[in-house]
Amino acid sequence: MNIHEYQAKSILKEYGVKVPAGYVADTPEEAVEVAKKLNKETGTKFWVVKAQIHAGGRGKGGGVKVAKSIEDVKSLSNDIIGMQLITPQTGAEGKKVLKVMVQEDVYYPGESEIKEYYMSVLLNRATGKNMIMYSTEGGMDIEEVAEKTPELIFQEEIDPSVGIQGFQARRVAFNLGTSGKAFKEMVKFVVSLYNAYVGTDSEMFEINPVFKTSDDQVMAVDAKVSLDESALYRHKDIAAMRDVTEEDPTEVEASAAGLNYVKLDGNVGCMVNGAGLAMATMDMIKLSGGDPANFLDVGGGANATTVEAGFRIILKDPNVKAILINVFGGIVRCDRVANGVVEAYKNIGDIKIPIIVRLQGTNAEEGAKIIDESGLKVTSAITLKEAAEKVKIALA
Known part of the structure; x- marks a missing residue:
């Protein structure tokens, strides 16, 4: 979950990070x-x-x-x-x-030279450790700095089981070229920023620029924060900062219905139970000559209510030319999903685009029979190859 700058700074302030x-x-x-x-x-x-x-x-x-x-x-x-x-x-x-x-x-004149730095805290997935990425070249695109002058990008990896150590914070301050009061202030800043990142279960804290004032204070002039949504149950106050006006309305609606939905730019809507199967389904759509219009995971307990909510969300995208429902009947039986599809279809009314329902697992054949005998414009499939061929025909 993303939050606004003013909200991010209120969090930073709670952890002792100086902000204007x-x-x-x-x-x-x-x-x-x-x-x-x-x-x-x-x-x-x-x-x-x-x-x-x-x-x-x-x-x-x-x-x-x-x-x-x-x-x-x-x-x-x-x-x-x-x-x-x-x-x-x-x-x-x-x-x-x-x-x-x-x-x-805070860009006021004084005895000392003002300076802008870059600093972010995030997880290095390759090592499983938290990482402070920092540079003397703040106030500009860090991607451009990394491309043109990679030697100006520094990294400090921190074992999350131990936490940030004093020598690590001092090394960051030294590599940034600070001295005297500014050095001490930078050390405090680094420790406080890392503690804010860990304490809020964040995915990323990015401060650009970290600013050294003319009287050697160090503060976060700007702040970009991304929080781990899976951990928000531990931070009710931060969860309340969510601004749904900044999010895709369809994704907000899907979230309210308990669905995991991400809009994409393709022409085939997909509804799947399970994130891994959803990724495989999108690959299958590409191989069949289409492009996935969304990622939509209805979860393991797919029923008429969730299927109908999924249908309505997918159909809001005018680019969708076909819908593929791909369900593995493990936790849920395929015949139950098939009944849910039929019921949802009837509740919505006449759906103009072709729908392919691929069912595999418990009671897959019974589910296919329910689909085929429904009298609706829905085609069943059992294998991935069969589903891919029917998607290709639907797009022709």
């Missing part, structure tokens, strides 16, 4: 009040107005602006709230901005 003062606003008028509040709290005379969407690269799309007056705050907020923000991570359709974060400007 800032608040979220839904309207330009609220943004002005926030700016005045920040002026009283911090004395800042400049503010940064930042679009809150679940995507990076907001600055490139015009979603991050510096305001040098209260009037600027209102004007810029008015421009950003409601805009369709297009970034390298949103795709061509972009995302509509519904709120902004107004933040104090």
